[in-house]
Amino acid sequence: MAAGAGGSTSGLVLATLAGYLILVHSIVLAAGLLGHLTVGGLAAMVVPAMVVALRLAWRADAGPSDGRAPGTIGWLASIVAMGALGAWAWPHLVRATRLWVWDDYTYHMVYPALWLRDHAIAPPTQAQAFTMQAWYPLSASVVAAWFMAPFAGSRGDALAWVSLTGVLYAGLVAAAAATMLARAGCRSGVWVVPVLLLATSPRMGVMASSFSDADLAVAAALMAALAFAVPPAGEETTLGVRADARYAGLLSGLALGIKTSAALPALVVLVMVALRARATARRCEVVRIVVTVSAAWLATGSYWYVRNVVSTGNPLYPAARAIGDSLVVYADWPRSHALLAVVGLLGLLTWLCVRRRVATRSQRYLAGAALVTTALILILLPLAPYSAGNAMTFRSGFVHxxxxxxxxxxxxxxxxxxxxxADSLAPRAPESPRSRWLTPRRRPLALLLAALVVGGFVATRHQAKATATADAIVHDPLFGATTAALDRLVPGTRVAVFGDQWIYPAFGDHGQLRPVRTDADGRPATAPVGDAMDPGDLTVDAATFRANLAAVDIGAVVIVHLPHPGRSATWPTQDAALRTLADAHVLHRDFAAAVWQLGP
Known part of the structure; x- marks a missing residue:
């Protein structure tokens, strides 16, 4: 998939990782929409794609070299940066998969579990739309499902290698930063600065410690798209612009499929590649590039919005709530905001003001992309929610x-x-010419070798990692005991959840349970979920509630009331009703949840 990467090592790595991400997302989504989301269905698409990729890599033009080799200091810095990145990735490779259960159990993990159980990706039914996030774009979860599909037998097996998504996105960010700097004419070792900061940032590590890593995923996809949108140093060709536009369009489209907030950065990408086309060809080429990028957006990011239009009539459902209560929820702003790379951004702005007349075209593109995208994100941030339903955290004075x-x-x-x-300020030492070690003929061999190494590592480490992941879930101090109690239910039990919608554990450790959405009174859910985050309070007496549950064949009920600052200690009213029923038996109760079994 790196046929258009030329001779740049960073560009080759970026194109390969980006191509892999695009293929994975496209194959899983296509197999799911066709109703063949199985190992066999995925393999039927992967094998031809791999054959084509190897053929493209074999036939690819070597392209220009990516400059000169770094000196001794550059090599040492590169080794340190790669060591830091390896140390960052090591826990994701060998230890239990880490989850951010507050969001993951609510929706990130719920819908991949449904897709893999039903072997299809389809709009959620009323019984499956547990919260408003059911209608969010879920492309990051589609990518995560790729790592679950081969091991769908048990929960530990299925989740063991989902942790590779964080490694993939971090690698994409590192390669994108290196490519962007190389295209701007920076020295070959300067990529160490962003990579070292990435690898040593605790915040990035936390973002990679969730099921789908959606926030890191959208940042990685947009960063890679921006890297492809920056023109390479020197004269470029129309074919080169087209190749970059395809990659930039597919990656920014994937970002749109992960989060709607990617829309403005995606427009920046579109403008950049359109300007490149205008500088190299006639006006019709600009139209062609715009059509190419737009088509790529439709291919990789449009499904979720089309699904919402067909099912609800609103592509951004349930975004209508943002209009009515923006002053209550979305306009809230933390008291202070941490400084994020201010030195770099202000330095870049200063450099652009001082050296704008002598800057190269690639340098101007890099500076413009970084500054405009940053400004758009920060200016519009107050208009967006921090996360769904977080108004109470601001009222309590607690900032997430x-x-x-x-x-x-x-x-x-x-x-x-x-x-x-830093590159522009530091004196330039002489550099020796870089030798081309990864020739086009070696690229297929390198790709096969990498696949064999990864496959061998997964095969040898799978059992230990799956066991560690399964143990970590049931020993989680917040919800582990509740999860273990659900795992002991009879296979086929239909489970209703009231209160906080932590649905994923209700599938059971082998997918043997059936979580079902009901309304607050235990009746089958028939109304659209809208912006709801839970079924609500009980409005009928206990006997009617029990009869409603029996009519839906509910065999177990989970009451979830998670501790949270500023929240009432009162549990959902369904819990009090269950206490009065003779055939409701508590299987487990703790400070956060209770599991009730219904029946004799």
């Missing part, structure tokens, strides 16, 4: 630790800008 993850692209651009500024 993860409020900064919504602007993850900003520090990444800032760190890249810092590397650019």
């Amino acid at each position: 630790w993860d409020s900064m993850r919504y602007i993850a692209l900003v520090p990444i651009l800032g760190w890249t800008a810092l590397g650019f500024v």
Whole structure:
């Protein structure tokens, strides 16, 4: 998939990782929409894609070299940066998969579990739309499902290698930063600055410790798209612009499929490649590039919005709530905002003002992309929610630790800008010519070797990693005991959840349970979920509630009331009703949840 990467090592790595991500997402989505989301269905698409990829890599033009080799200091810095990145990735490779259960159990993990159980990706039914996030774009979960599909037998097996998504996105960010700097004419070792900051950032590590890593994923996809949108140093060709536009369009489209907030950065990408086309060809080429990028957006990011239009009539459902209550929820702003790569961004702005007349075209594109994208993200941030349903955290004066993850692209651009500024200020030492070690004929061999190494590592480590992941879930101090109690239910039991919608554990450790959405009174859910985050309060007496549950064949009920600052200690009213029923038996109760079994 790296046929258009030329001779640049960083560009080759970027194109390969980006191509892999695009293929994975496209194959899983296509197999799911066709109703063949199985190992066999995925293999039927993967094998031809791999054959084509190897053939393209074999026939690819070597392209220009990516400059000169770094000196001794550059090599040492590169080794340190790669060591830091390896140390960052090591826990994701060998230890239990880490989850951010507050969001993952609510929706990130719920819908991949449904897709893999039903072997299809389809709009959620009323019984499956547990919260409003059911209608969110879920492309990051589609990518995560790729790593679950081969091991769908048990929960530990299925989740063991989902942790590779964080490694993939971090690698994409590192390669994108290196490519962007190389295209701007920076020295070959300057990529160490953003990569080292990425690898040592605790915040990035936290973002990679969730099921789908959606916030890191959208930042990585946009960063890679921006890297392809920056023109290479020197004269470029129309074919080169077209190749970059295809990659930039597919990656920014994927970002749109992950989060709607990617829309404005995606427009920046479109403008950049259109300007490149205008500089190299006639006006019709600009139209062609715009059509190419737009078609790529439709191919990789449009499904979720089309699904919402068909099912609800609103592509951004349930975004209508943002109009009515923006002053209550969305206009809230933390008291302070951490400084994110300010030195790099301000330095880049200063450099652009001072050296704008002598800057190369590639340098101007890099500076413009970083500064304009950062400005758009920060200016529009107050108009967007920090996360669904977080109004109570602001009323209590508690600001989420993860409020900064919504602007993850900003520090990444800032760190890249810092590397650019450092390169422009440091004196240039002579560099020896770089030798071309990864020739076109060696690329297929390198791809096969990488696949064999990864496959061998997964095969030898799978059992230990799956066991560690399964143990970590049932020993989680917040919800582990509740999960273990659900795992002991009889296979086929239909489970209703009231209160906080932590649905994923209700599938059971082998997918043997059936979570079902009901309304607050235990009747089958028939109304659209809208912006709801839970079924609501009980409005009928206990006997009617029990009869309603029996009519839906509910065999177990989970009451979830998670501790949270500023929240009432009163549990959902369904819990009090269950206490009065003779055939409702408590299987487990703790400070956060209770599991009730219904029946004799």
